Amino acid sequence: MAASPQTSRPAPVTSPEADVTSAAGAHLVRKKRLFWPFLLPAIGLYVLFMVVPTVATVVLGFTSWQGAGDTPEFNGVGNFTELFASDAFLYSFLNTLLYIFVAGVGTFLLAFLFTMVLREMRGGKLVRAILFFPNIVAPVALGMFFSIIMIYRPNRQGLVNYLLESIGVDAVKFLAPENVTWVVIGCLIWASAGFYITILMAAVDRIPPYLYEDADIAGATPWQKFRNVTLPLTWDVIGVAGVLWTIGAIKIFELVFVLAGPGTYSPPIESWTLGLYVFDRSFGTAGSPEYGMACAAAVMMIALVSVLVVALRRLMRRETIQF
Amino acid sequence: MATVTFDGTTRYYAGNPTPAVDTLDLEVADGEFLVLVGPSGCGKSTTLRMLAGLEGIDGGAIRIGERDVTNLPPKERDIAMVFQNYALYPHMTVADNIGFHLKIAKMPKEERVKRVREAAALLDLEQYLERKPAKLSGGQRQRVAMGRAIVRRPQVFCMDEPLSNLDAKLRVQTRTQIASLQRRLGVTTIYVTHDQTEAMTMGDRVAVLRDGILQQCDTPIGLFSRPANVFVAGFIGSPGMNLIPAAVSGESATVGGMSIPLTPAQRAALTSDRVVVGIRPEGWSIGSSGVSAVVEVVEELGSDQYLYCSADIPHVEVAESAEEREAPHAFTVRAPGMSGWHRGDKLALTPQAGAVHFFDAATGDRLPD
Amino acid sequence: MSAPESAPETRVRREHRTPPRKPRPAPTARGFSPLRIVGMAFVWLFTALNVVILYWLVTAAFKTPIEIFNKPFHLPYTWFERGDPFRNLRYAWENAGFGNAFLVTVALVAVSSVVIVAVAAPAAYALTRLGVRGSNPMTNFFAIGMGIPFQTLVIPLFIGMADLGLTNNLFGMFLVYVALSLPFTVFLLTGFFKSLPDELEEAAAIDGASPFRTFFTVMLPLARGGLITALILNAIGLWNETLLAIVFLTDNANFTLARALFTLYGAASYQSEYGGLIAGVAIVVLPMLVMYILLARRIITGLTLGAGK
Ligand SMILES: Nc1ncnc2c1ncn2[C@@H]1O[C@H](COP(=O)(O)OP(=O)(O)O)[C@@H](O)[C@H]1O
């Protein structure tokens, strides 16, 4: 049968289907021609304004350079040894780590506590919306607001000390250099919690309710449900949220600048962060600028964020789960 | 082991003034396999979930054995539930899934492992214990869900359409497996399904629900032979019973020119002069006289032949019966397999002796025999 | 064949009791658990705190410093009694240059946001829907930009812009804002474009529409929700942006609101002009609050979208 001349004749090339696919193929080629014209403006601006300056910062981090008017001169790792010998930088580095880890753990613990409760609570959506609000307020405004309510000034106390005194507790110098980092951590947790609660709750809402019902039948407590259902099933989202947190916490600047200092010049070095260090050594008004050192500190920021993000991704990696 | 008693149990949902389950009175004997059946949305799941403690109870009570569990949280009710979607934890292995409830109950590890092994052996799951649910077939997942219920050794099993996610063939196999497993374990079981075949083949007794109201609870044979009302009559049996409204004059009802006598008791119980006459497809005799009908569609099953006929008499459609009736024909008649009827053939039908059910057309209730 | 009569209702429903106003919750939701109690208390406390803070902020904007500190929860009265309730706002608006800053900010934010979306949308489309190899690495290349702290690029950027005379210049600020907002916006929009169905685009291709036209007449309207979200999120982000404004804008006439607030802070603390300062904070915050009340859902889902996927 296969040898029959009628059946072995090749099909005509211009079948309607072939027509359509070749037209679609041509269309695809024409579409691909759009790629660069569409992408170029964005990628051009991105490279010019972000990638090139970042690379330049890395290079300049290895130079001695006072700032405008001065010429950068290569000095190897000199800036970095100097950084690690300076109190200002060590405070900045340490405080940045505190913000990332202590405030991070605090924020996530708070968010976890909320996910345990909000899932079964009526009015949860409203609560989420209220908690989210600080995230769209300028950090400068938040900082000023906090600095006003935390003022320590006998007889004309800020709101917090007013409340403390009204319940018979001694007022606290919240904004003194030795305390302010912890105050900022508290403010940071307060302001960020809503964002992370929202992210986690969006993930929790995708967990099928029957899993929680089965856990109810098993008699699981809220903690056991969190430990055995919520946590493992939101793991990937928690990982992403952790990366977002790290990226956000590493560049903390306005909140500290306003809360810890008078606002016109830099606060005391005990309260600095890496972001503040870079700003102070370049555009801040205190002392003469040291652009080389500022760039070296910026390189440390990039290094820190890269190391932490990679480490976090490693730590959180596991096989994907579909449900 | 224990009995289960629903005592006027009622459930409302917010925003709906009619209850989803309305004063349900039902008693399930110790070790019994009771099937709750009814069209979708009739309140089966709600009933089961009230028993499991996943829904509140707005009126009445539920007792397991002598204990009033109306206000107890699920874990204190000593029940196990098999969900329609199995509710397996995707991040746990089969063994962890089966042992999850025991772990939550803080059972010592050796005991737990032993119980999981036993359950896995019983359900033929031993070689899958280390797999995650995503790597199991539908049937295997279903068995894991069963395993998780069994290891608890509860007083009552609650199963909410556990087979509805399986393909037809597997469903039939698993049906018998579950039924025989239940008989072996002897645990009181309440099983929810919308499939009347499943209900009739699995249950010791079957409770038919409609719009939250219990219509009838009886053995499969009882339901089939003495349906309590028009709804049950139409719902149970496949293809469904032919239901023909008829006027009563004197001592008999008239169907298509043929008169079918009522007993005096039936006549006395009738509240109006109209009845619904119910005759199952297998209750007809094809002969030379009687109601005349024309064959519209022939469904040849080999063992039987179903003839869907039209006839010039009215009929009652029972809304939302389990399987959607495809053909809008007045009559279904069963003939022996391969008996050679064709579309267009003219039939003369008479009901067989004892095959006629009478229902009051006004109330829908069955008239006494 | 005659029409089917409907089956009569059987097993009559019991005569009606009134349904409960609220169905009883499942026993699980009623169970006592210390964690739940603590959690609930905490959630409500935290929420109430946020509301109190907002109340404090709004009332304090109408108070004298003495009221602010000594009567934090009272309604404002001094300025009302003196017949000048908007005194603080007027101070910020006129004396602290917020009036001008407001106009500058509105214009800068509006133009920048629109241009950002106009530049980012074609890029996101190109990266997701043209099937060009290398799109994924390219998308990741953009995404990395979200992780770069602005401090690490601001020095060379400032030097470069200064060379071009674009510092202390609103056009320069506009360029910086557009460029630095691209990574987030492109990333956000790739998510939206990815979720669009293929069929309409294919149908347009079969109808013979050019790919360019397809983009404008089919894809952009489909992605409208995403574009609006991107527009809003950028507007919020730029409205609140401070670091770059501090670095790039030095002249009062060019100040944005956040920048003006920053300057006011130093001055007001010295003069105890807390009323004016809080009024300034309120001028920065309240437009966001209004926007948030109107668009909360869109803002929340937009901002958390990247993380959820
Ligand atoms: N959570 C709920 N909220 C409101 N109404 C519900 C809810 N669950 C079920 N219902 C309603 O209650 C009725 C019974 O539902 P259900 O018990 O799930 O039916 P079945 O399992 O028999 O299909 C339906 O009308 C359904 O719409």
Ligand SMILES: [Mg+2]
């Ligand atoms: Mg159901």
